[in-house]
Amino acid sequence: MRRGGAALVSWLACSAAAQRSPRIVNGVTAVEFSLPYQVSIAAQSRHNPHSFYHSCGGSLIHASWVLTAAHCFPSWPPVAAAHQIRVHFHHLNRSAAQNHACAQVLSVSEIHVHEAYNNRTLANDIALVRLASAAACAEPSSPSYDESMLV
Numbered sequence: 001m002r003r004g005g006a007a008l009v010s011w012l013a014c015s016a017a018a019q020r021s022p023r024i025v026n027g028v029t030a031v032e033f034s035l036p037y038q039v040s041i042a043a044q045s046r047h048n049p050h051s052f053y054h055s056c057g058g059s060l061i062h063a064s065w066v067l068t069a070a071h072c073f074p075s076w077p078p079v080a081a082a083h084q085i086r087v088h089f090h091h092l093n094r095s096a097a098q099n100h101a102c103a104q105v106l107s108v109s110e111i112h113v114h115e116a117y118n119n120r121t122l123a124n125d126i127a128l129v130r131l132a133s134a135a136a137c138a139e140p141s142s143p144s145y146d147e148s149m150l151v
Contacts, residue, residue: 036102036137036149037061040086041072041129052084060087060150063134070117070127078111078127087135088149102137102146 030038037060042052058068066085075082088102110130117124136142138149 036088036146039066041066041068042084042086042105044082054086058085058129060135060138062150063138063140064131066129066131068127068129070113070125071119071122073111073113073127074119078113080108080111083108083111083129085129085131085135088137102135102149104135106135107132 039058039060040054041056041058043055045051045053056068056072058066058072061067073083085106085108087104087106108129109132112128112130114124114126117126135149137146139145
């Protein structure tokens, strides 16, 4: 398992319980930019198709792939164009330019929800999201490559 893999598995196992809770229990504020592989999944606003809001979290597992929870996509089938991935955004209310040099907003090309996902029991609550383009700082061929960008 890659560095941090056990933490990711633990996070995914707890994600369903945290989703039902009105707040995070026993959490701590992350040190700014200390979790570069953590991404924000933004969903398109129903009222304004040009506006996106943070709806879920995920982890970069490859420069072009994000691992997240299936419950992050409540509509069926999930629509890739209705989501964006915000990479290296510690401050969700700021633009990419006001965040880290590696901050990007990327389009989604595919969403793969586990075929046995059950939205009532949250069994198999896992999904993979393919990015339309690779996260620059997570791409080994990029001059700005940072290996800590990946879980």
